[in-house]
Amino acid sequence: MVVVGVDPHKHSHTAVAVDSNGRELGQITVGNTAAELIRLLEWAQRWPGSRRWAVEDCRHVAGSLLRALLGTGQAVVTVPPKLMARARASARTRGKSDPIDAPAVARAALREPDLPEAHLDEQALQIRLLLDHREDLVAERTRMINRLGWHLHDLEVALPRGQALNRITTLNRLREQIGRLAGGVRAEIAAELIERIITVTRRVGQLKRRIEAQVxxxxxxxxxxxxxxxxxxxxxxxxxxxxxxxxxxxAFAMHAGTAPIPVWAGNRARFRLNRGGNRQFNAALHRIAVTQLRIHRPAQALVQRRTAAGNSKTEALRVLRRHLADVVYHRLRADTGSPGTCHPEAG
Structure with missing residues (x-):
């Protein structure tokens, strides 16, 4: 089998074909236009038979390439950057360049035959775009709130205790309060920041409601x-x-970064934090776990059992996240109507 590893970039993609032993067979660099992607596909046809594409999982620059490959029926896997970096570090070639990274991507795919196949999911893509846009707006609002806080401090405008600057009612009161001040340019900037924060806050709320309605x-x-x-x-x-x-x-837990990693040599079995996998997915599971520790008795009982057995609270929380990965997997399969789905209880 031939594996074509691709190191994608904004304006160009470098591809290297390797055989089942990881030996390089050919190399090409193409642009990111439709015509150049067609040239890439034609180049790969010189190796007929079983062919697999391995693309480094670069969130924003590999989209058009993945759509082109999947749209023509190619078998594609996405390789996490950490796997590629390990494959590159173990190679005899020193340094870092596109011709070095591309075969490292292909060899990482050879070493990890159970990587999930990529496929087109337009609903998931639309939701991810909306989520990314909302998170960008939240980050922008946080920066503006931080700047506003320093201006309010200099203007000696005290905030009511417990009132957050992302609440429109609080911002409206501040706007009226600053409007009565003779603060010059600083008051003018603070008033402008308040208006922008209100606008962004309303948009963040609209996106939240839209995302929840779609989900x-x-x-x-x-x-x-x-x-x-x-x-x-x-x-x-x-x-x-x-x-x-x-x-x-x-495999789903490995993708989520919740699969335990053994770190012992002797009689005491220990596991450490898995820093691989999709970290945003892992953070979502962590939010569920932390919330369950407050409101869900089975989760509280699980953590208590683990801590009583000698685990730290952090280790017990990792166990809960691993269990939640199984729960989420089966619930998602139930939502897609997959056959043979079971419904374990959330712990």
Missing amino acids: QPLVPHLLAIPGCGGLTAAKVLAETAGVDRFRSSA
């Missing part, structure tokens, strides 16, 4: 998990990008 009919079983709200379910759905591409719940 509700898609994953009702997932939303039934205690501690899984609309935005968290949307993040899980977007980062999963099709649960059927995972061969098992264990």
